[in-house]
Amino acid sequence: MDATADELAGVVDLFGGLTRAELERALSEAAYRADGQSVDGDALEVALEEARSSFALLEYDRADGDPLLVAGPTAFPTVPAHAEDVPHILDVERRRLDRDALGEQARVEFQDAVDDAVAASEDTTRLHDLLDISYDIEAWAPVDLADERDRLEAAIE
Structure with a gap:
C-alpha cells in the first residue's frame, strides 16, 4: 500500500492524531484488508517526509507521550480504501488536541x-x-x- 499525503492525513484524522507506530499499524491493517499485502517501509518513509514537507501532516508534541502526527493545513484528508474500519480494529481513543x-x-x-x-x-x-x-x-x-x-x-x- 502506497499512501498519498492526503491518505496519511485521512488515517490520522480518523483518530484526531496517531503516533508514528500507530499510523504504521493502521496502514498495515488497511493494506492487509485491501489485498493481503503489507506496507512498504521505504515508501512510507518517503510519503511521510513529503507529507511533512508540504504541511499535509504536522507533528504535535504532547506532554503525556510520543508525538502525534495530525492532519495539517494543506491536507485534504481522504480515508484510503479498506481503512474505514481501522478505528474499530485499533484500540486507540479519538484524541482531542489543543x-x-x-x-x-x-x-x-x-x-x-x-x-x-x-x-x-x-x-x-x-x-x-x-x-x-x-x-x-x-x-x-x-x-x-x-x-x-x-x-x-x-x-x-
Whole structure:
C-alpha cells in the first residue's frame, strides 16, 4: 500500500492524531484488508517526509507521550480504501488536541522551513510553495505569518 499525503492525513484524522507506530499499524491493517499485502517501509518513509514537507501532516508534541502526527493545513484528508474500519480494529481513543498549541507548532515548523528555504534560495519553487502554504496555515490556525512571507518574497526577488 502506497499512501498519498492526503491518505496519511485521512488515517490520522480518523483518530484526531496517531503516533508514528500507530499510523504504521493502521496502514498495515488497511493494506492487509485491501489485498493481503503489507506496507512498504521505504515508501512510507518517503510519503511521510513529503507529507511533512508540504504541511499535509504536522507533528504535535504532547506532554503525556510520543508525538502525534495530525492532519495539517494543506491536507485534504481522504480515508484510503479498506481503512474505514481501522478505528474499530485499533484500540486507540479519538484524541482531542489543543488547537492553539497545534497552531503554534505549525508556526514554528513553518519558520524552520522558511529558514531552510531562504538559506538555499536557489530553490525558488520551494520558496513559492511556502508562500502559498503560509496562507493555508493562517486560515487553519490563529497565527500571523506576515514576517515569514516578507522574508520569502525578498528571497524570491
